[in-house]
Amino acid sequence: MTEDFNSTPHKRLNILTGEWVLVSPHRTKRPWQGKKESAATKDKMKHDPTRYLCATNTRINGDINPDYKDTYVFQNDFGALLTNSVPFTYKEGLLKAESETGICKVICFSPVHSETLPDMEISAIEKVITVWQKEYQDLSTKSDINHVQIFENKGAIMGCSNPHPHGQIWAQKSIPNEVIKKTEKQKAYFELHTKSLLTDYIEQELKLQERVIFENETFVSLVPFWAVWPYEVMILPKKQKQHIGLLSDHEKRDYAEHIKIVTQKYDLLFDTSFPYSAGIHQSPTDKEYPEWHFHMSFYPPLLRSATVKKFMVGYEMFGMPQRDITAEMAAKKLRIL
Numbered sequence: 001m002t003e004d005f006n007s008t009p010h011k012r013l014n015i016l017t018g019e020w021v022l023v024s025p026h027r028t029k030r031p032w033q034g035k036k037e038s039a040a041t042k043d044k045m046k047h048d049p050t051r052y053l054c055a056t057n058t059r060i061n062g063d064i065n066p067d068y069k070d071t072y073v074f075q076n077d078f079g080a081l082l083t084n085s086v087p088f089t090y091k092e093g094l095l096k097a098e099s100e101t102g103i104c105k106v107i108c109f110s111p112v113h114s115e116t117l118p119d120m121e122i123s124a125i126e127k128v129i130t131v132w133q134k135e136y137q138d139l140s141t142k143s144d145i146n147h148v149q150i151f152e153n154k155g156a157i158m159g160c161s162n163p164h165p166h167g168q169i170w171a172q173k174s175i176p177n178e179v180i181k182k183t184e185k186q187k188a189y190f191e192l193h194t195k196s197l198l199t200d201y202i203e204q205e206l207k208l209q210e211r212v213i214f215e216n217e218t219f220v221s222l223v224p225f226w227a228v229w230p231y232e233v234m235i236l237p238k239k240q241k242q243h244i245g246l247l248s249d250h251e252k253r254d255y256a257e258h259i260k261i262v263t264q265k266y267d268l269l270f271d272t273s274f275p276y277s278a279g280i281h282q283s284p285t286d287k288e289y290p291e292w293h294f295h296m297s298f299y300p301p302l303l304r305s306a307t308v309k310k311f312m313v314g315y316e317m318f319g320m321p322q323r324d325i326t327a328e329m330a331a332k333k334l335r336i337l
């Protein structure tokens, strides 16, 4: 590693999107006098009769949740996408719009109201992955679904409206912006090198051991070189897999172990139920994408304690993302927890 990384402002390239992030390590000693959030308090309840995701409760639309024992999936009662939108296209001079269709689903990870991913057994997390696989595959067979986005918003600070541990799936007709960028970069690399971009990236990271947090036989967790969020983490399979549907049982177990360990480290970092947005980027479903290498990214907002978060404002809105602590410093902190 070059010493410049620790002392000199520099920019780093995100090889998946082609975008840059500004890194300002000299600012890490700056005192903080800004806004403090209240620390997340954890629900201790096993079942909350007033919350609509708990088993046997009635949801707002009148449906009653079954007495589920591990995971439970249902169509979002207030989805951002609808399957039966009236199709239209609009073009008027420079103004352009198109109708969009899709399906939004909710996945309860566990019947236990207070059990977040780090609290769950690895075997229970495996069941969540099995649901993700099934949903990805089922939704991909639908002719009007070309992309399946699996994600979790955790914590009130992230705008999560319900404390019951759950994730979401938004499956839709068009391919979203982030996925288009990552497809282009991976395709260009694959055509030139006949292997995936992330295969070579992992090989380099494993050799350097500067940003790796945890490794087992088939998966790696690391802070990507181009991380934007202070404690951003990427979990990815060592061997190229275009999507989660291709994981063997053994790989699924290894993946579940990474989710458990990364989220446990997060909770330990600032001694709080650590908020984040996590999502899986994988191949779209309209055709084959030999270049894709699936990965799960965690974007947590906390910066230096349970109450101080990073803001993406000012220069970051108008210029590019910026961070103070380097990816290496963040990885070191997470690795030793």
Ligand SMILES: [Zn+2]
Binding pocket: 047, 048, 051, 053, 054, 055, 112, 113, 163, 164, 165
């Ligand atoms: Zn609940």
